[in-house]
Amino acid sequence: MSGHMTPEEFRRYGKQxxxxxxxxxxxxxxxxxxxRVRPGEVLAGLPEHPPERGEGFEGILADLDRVIMPGVTHWQHPGFFAYFPANASGPAILGDLLSAGLGVQGMLWATGPACTELETRVADWLAELLDLPGRFRGNGVIQDSASSACLVAILAALHRAGGGEAAREGITRRHTLYISSQxxxxxxxxxxxxxIGSAGVRVVDVDPRTLAMDPAHLDALLSEDRAAGMLPVMVCATVGTTSTTAVDPVAAIGEVCRRHGVWLHVDAAYAGVAAVCPEMRWINDGLDGHADSYATDPHKWLLTNFDCSLLWTADRAPMIGALSILPEYLRNQATSSGEVIDYRDWQIPLGRRFRALKLWSVIRWYGAEGLREHIRTGVRLARDLASxxxxxxxxxxxxxxxxxxxxFRPRWEGLDDGEADEATLRLMERLNASGDLYLTHTKVGGRVLLRMAIGAPATGDRHVRAAWDRIREETDKGPAW
Known part of the structure; x- marks a missing residue:
């Protein structure tokens, strides 16, 4: 077997x-x-050396079942309650396939006009679906993850805070970034x-009950740092923290940022897409007039397979100023005209995939009603479990x-806090070993809690009920030292 796959072969194997x-x-x-594999088990099932001659696609499919599948953790399983959902849906998968088939490298408008303009449109569509502030319209870009989105936001904030100094000369003074423990x-x-470095990261106190950032402590830290000659760069407020989905008071934090002239980035990676539902739009409180940048991930809870994270900025100029470099080999008439967007200037890498196709496919397939139904189902199932x-x-x-x-956590009678934490972790290990469900844990107030995140497209009432029954059944067996 050698040579390129023919269209006929592609059609045959593609159907398979x-x-x-x-x-x-x-x-x-x-x-x-x-x-259910041990470390190194998948590796041991793979040949140590690559084949000298092509082997055909039948062998690839066979080894997918034999070697790869035993080493897959099934994120789309209805019993996957760990971390946050990483949704994949039929239209998103097909949209990704179309992207792969076209093979567009959309670094410039000129290298992919449709890639660029579809992304601009779907970013605006999503902003409308989430009812985001109007100043974000036309200023959205798809990143690979919220991690990249926050890095881009920091670089834009650095550029604005230092008047472009960081981009030209590097970091020449102490800068500070403000987050919370959550x-x-x-x-x-x-x-x-x-x-900026870890030494420049300031940790703002949180309300011990809600775990939300304390605006008064943020205000005090900003004042102290300015008095000490520091240059505050950015504050990150979170809507739906990873640990417990705590929600920071964005409006109050935004007022503090406005007084100090500091960039406010709002990280709503998980929870932001819930605003497709009008009854959930309280999570947008404080964005209008305060947020300089905002990020949320359709690849978590909005039926769009990884990777697809949306970043919006109220003013794109600091971001482009921080990230734009134009070597001669990228110069072209469209860019020089100033009439187009070159998304290479809105991200860290130069190259970029045609990610907009999958989000476009999802929005068109489900429509606003279908997206709302998916979010509402997750919220309802979580409410039932909590009850x-x-x-x-x-x-x-x-x-x-x-x-x-x-x-949540069991109330282990007769155990001190340390023993109760150990018992809860062992319970989680037993539950995960069952194969029926997968949970993770966090710590709140120094105590271990189990996390059960609901949102996989296949998860329904019976799966949540079965998971709860299994949790109670395993808990009734005791700590099992």
């Missing part, structure tokens, strides 16, 4: 791949949620990459659960 994916989705409940770790990582937990005297429920995440 589509059938394989459809069969996988149809039978996904037959798999254990978490992979902010995603990607912000500190981005601070390291951007040159069962709250009614059981053997469990303790974290009251905050407005989205699809519920945090």
């Amino acid at each position: 791949v589509i059938d394989w994916i459809a069969d996988y989705q149809q039978g996904i409940e037959s798999y254990p949620v978490q992979a 902010t995603h770790s990607s912000l500190e990582k981005a601070a390291r990459i951007a040159g 069962w937990i709250g009614a059981d005297p053997g469990f303790e429920l974290l009251d905050h659960h407005p989205f699809g995440l519920v945090c």
Whole structure:
């Protein structure tokens, strides 16, 4: 077997791949949620050296079943309640296939006019669906993840705060970034990459009850740092933290940022898409007039397979100023005209995939009604679970659960806090070993809580009920030291 795959061969094997994916989705409940392999087991099943001659596609499909599938953790399984959902849907998969088939490299408008202009349109569509402030319209871009989005936001904020100094001369003075203990770790990582460093990251206090950032402490830190000669660059407020989906008071934080002249980035990676539902648009409070940048991930809870994160800026100029470099080999008439967007200037890498196709496919297939129904189902199932937990005297429920995440823990009678934490972690290990569900944990107030995140497209009432029954059944067995 050698040479390029012919269109006829592609058609034949492509149909087999589509059938394989459809069969996988149809039978996904037959798999254990978490992979059941030991470290190195998949590696051992793969030849140490590449083939000298092409082997054909039949062998690839056979080894997919034999070697790869045992090592797959099934994120689309209806019993996957770990982390946050990473939704994949039929229209998104087909949109990604179309992107791969076209093979567009959309770094410039000139290298992909449709790639660029479709992205501009779908970013505006999503802004409209989420009812985001009007100043974000025309200023949206698809990033690979919220981690990249926050890095881009930091670089834009650095550019604005220093009048372009950082882009021209590098970091020449101490800069500071403001987060809370609940902010995603990607912000500190981005601070390291951007040159601010971990030493420049200030951790703002949170309300011990709600875990939301304290605006008064933020105000005090900003004043102290300015008095000490620091240059505050950016504050990150979070709508739906990873640990517990806590919601920072964006409006109050925005007022503090306005007084100090500091960029406000709002990270709504998980929860932001919930605003497709009018009853959830309280999460947008404070964005209008305060947020300089905003990010949310359709690839988490909005039926669009990874990777697809939307970043909007109120003013694109600082971002482009920080990121635009134009070597001679990229110069072209369209760019020089100033009439087009070159999204290479809105991201870290030069190259970019045609990601807009999958989001376009999802929005057109489901429509606003279908997207709202998906979010509402997740919220309702989480509310049902929380009601069962709250009614059981053997469990303790974290009251905050407005989205699809519920945090809770058993009440282990006769155990001190350390023993109770260990017992909860062992319970989680037993539950995950069952193959029926997959949970993760967090810590609140120094105590271990179980996290159950609901939102996979295949998850329904019976799956949540079965998971709760299994949790109670395993808990009734005791700590199992």
